[in-house]
Amino acid sequence: MFVHNLLxxxxLDPYEFRIYAHAVRRTGGKLDGKYFASLNKTAEICQMSVRKAQYALKFLCEAGFLNQEKRKGRTDQYRITHSREWAKPENLEVIREKVTGVKRKKSQNNSKSAKSKPSTTKQSNEIDVVNLLTPSQIPTDDL
Known part of the structure; x- marks a missing residue:
């Protein structure tokens, strides 16, 4: 499996990353692909609590990684989005706090790495989702 450095x-925290990887697999990495497993099944497959899976899914939707479609009497349906629709990395903590209602303490390492990281250019921010997380694929030239 290849995971692009942009992703x-x-x-993303480990729970968000795992749920996103699962969603990409379930949709086949296609922007028009649909994912609609139950929350319980998703949590079981991703080896986390239902609450953690719920928070991660909500976060991924709020941050623009997934689109959610409510379906009356059925499980919600999700689609992955293009990376240009994602919230900026510097806004993720605010979104996380909004979703969970808990303000998390930043570690010293996170603060240093966030300040020293160069900002992502528009070109690298517009990488096709299929190329971000693709089984057994070598990165293409556009990466």
């Missing part, structure tokens, strides 16, 4: 270094 790997974007700032």
């Amino acid at each position: 790997d270094e974007y700032g």
Whole structure:
């Protein structure tokens, strides 16, 4: 599996990253692909609590990684989005706090790395999602 550095270094926590990887797999990495497993099944597959899966899914929707479609009497449906629709990495903590209602303490390492990281250019921010997380694929020239 290949994970592009844009996604790997974007700032997702391990739960968000795992749920996103699962969603990409379930949709086949296609922007028009649909993912609609139950929350319980998603949590089980991703080996986390239902609450953690719920927070991660809500975060991914709020941060623009996934689009959610409510379906009356059925499980919600999700679609992955293009990376240009994602919230900026510097806004992720605010979104996380909004979703969970908990203000998290930043570690010293996170603060240093956030300040020393160069900002992502528009070109690298517009990488096709299929190329961000693709099984057994070598990165293409546009990466």
